[in-house]
Amino acid sequence: MNKEEIYDSQISPLMLQIIEICKAQGIAMMASFDIAHDGEGPNGEDCSGLVCSSLLPDGDGEPNPVFMQANALIRRGRRSVPMMITTEHGDGSKTMTAII
Numbered sequence: 001m002n003k004e005e006i007y008d009s010q011i012s013p014l015m016l017q018i019i020e021i022c023k024a025q026g027i028a029m030m031a032s033f034d035i036a037h038d039g040e041g042p043n044g045e046d047c048s049g050l051v052c053s054s055l056l057p058d059g060d061g062e063p064n065p066v067f068m069q070a071n072a073l074i075r076r077g078r079r080s081v082p083m084m085i086t087t088e089h090g091d092g093s094k095t096m097t098a099i100i
Helices: 003-025 065-075
Strands: 029-034 051-056 083-088 094-099
Touching (some): 003 051, 003 083, 051 065
16 A cells, blocks of 8 residues: 555545634644655656645634644645545445545
8 A cells, every 4th residue: 555545544534524623622733744755656757745734724714824724834846636535434435536
């Protein structure tokens, strides 16, 4: 299993929970993961610089300025790629999340 598959199956479901808690409680947050793996992805894309980041403002919609600076540094030189995450729940239901 490569890093991207580990992120998708084990970390992403936890991050979705953390993001929902932060949104509900108005907690600004930032998280970033380097999930690059050697070689090509399933569609032939280069996966050598794959990073997954989340950035949320506080309950008043105000971003943390330090988080904004850190996010700008992390994203510098990287193109933004939309992502769709499907989470399968224990009861058999699924949640789809689009990250644009």
